[in-house]
Amino acid sequence: MRLLILGGTEFVGRAVAVAALARGWQVTVFHRGRHEAPEGVSVLHGDRTAPDGLKALAEAACDWDVVVDTWSAAPSAVLRTAELLAPRAHRYGYVSSRSVYAWPAAAGLDENGPLVEGAAPDAEATDYARDKRGGELAAMEAFGADRSLLVRAGLIIGPWENVGRLPWWLNRVARGGPVPAPGPRELPLQYIDVRDLAEWILDASEAGLSGPYNLVSPQGHATMGELLDACVRVTGADAELRPLDEGTVAAAGVEPWTDLPIWIPRGETYDALHGADVSKAVAAGLRCRPVAETVADTWAWLGSLDGEPPLRSVRSHVGLSPEQEAALLPDVPRGPV
Incomplete structure (x- = not known):
């Protein structure tokens, strides 16, 4: 599998990169160069907020099976990147958040719960919840609902x-x-151990899953x-x-x-x-370490x-x-x- 991680040097992105390398996947990380990338990945540098910040991605002479995006700010950065990659990648996994549910989220809420009004996919930064929902909308606008995996993570802990x-x-x-x-x-x-989150994202991507999933421990x-x-x-x-x-x-x-x-x-x-309620993710293979x-x-x-x-x-x-x-x-x- 050929994987592109938008980020890939910190916390969730790094965990995904390390897990994919352990599977023998070909991993490329696209990041700003502020942190050292994991050993064994291919590196592209760029700033998604800059006018010409996607140049390295646009000029890369390769396609990818899966893209994983951990962006948490303006949805417009997700939209620009996803639109560029839609013809060159099969699937887009966006690491979202359970914050996209309308507050207060009731106990036992599953993926069908009411959502916040997302920021427009081409909007600049608003607030965390609306931006994350806007990122989901941006991913689906560029890749379509059937090629977009929306990973609604809760509390994430673990190494990095x-x-x-x-x-x-x-x-x-x-x-x-x-x-x-x-x-x-x-x-x-x-909560979810970041490594369990990473493994689930890779499993789900390989299986061709799409749509929203709550990702925390049972x-x-x-x-x-x-x-x-x-x-x-x-x-x-x-x-x-x-x-x-x-x-x-x-x-x-x-x-x-x-x-x-x-x-x-x-x-x-x-x-x-x-x-x-994480029964959907559990049914799709979620495993959580002690x-x-x-x-x-x-x-x-x-x-x-x-x-x-x-x-x-x-x-x-x-x-x-x-x-x-x-x-x-x-x-x-x-x-x-």
Whole structure:
């Protein structure tokens, strides 16, 4: 299989490239050159936002079986690229988001749920949800619905994460001592290991699947307690998980999801972020590795880095400040900073 990845050097795109290389696929990555591409790929450089930014793609003397696109900004960049590639590629896989569903997304929502009004396919950047839906529309406009795969991913974690959610928990647990542990422990989580996402995208592309698919783990695959326990085990830290209920968290002025990454208390937002129906993707071969494996491999990746993990500048800060942690655990002695 001949694969073109639009991106291919960070998080999801990198995972797709590594998985495809392991299958013996011929992989080309088209990117701006800001990050090193995986060893073994062919490289084309260009900037999709620049007037002549697709020149390298236009002049490439090859066609592709599959295109995978992870673009998250203006739909117009998806449309321009997809229109250029439509005569030269068989299928277009667009990594979208469950954010395309109209808010609030009800628990158990499948791919037929109501959607946000997407930005026009030729529009410049608006907001994340409308842009992702606009990207879906752009892919289908250029390739047609029967050649477009819309991968509506939820929370993505694992090695190469450039958002910082699981890395924050691992680094905080590694420092040891009392650690805020929002609960309840048995709170189910829905997420997708980036490598499982990549493998599913390649399987689905090879099988010729089209249309939208929710891509997160099945409900009950892991719990908040299991994730935090795994962080303690793999770091080997002398850490004490201090259980916190949602009332304590709210009283301290701490925000779920951002200040305490991954965690959301039960309610409307929890249903939207951790309550997706993924039966369609499971029927199409989705397999999710144990949470302990995801946590261990992410910790190993962090240990292999020379410096801090990469973070996307467009993402908001994640994790507790020292002041917020002190508010959550007021009985813990604080030394000089």
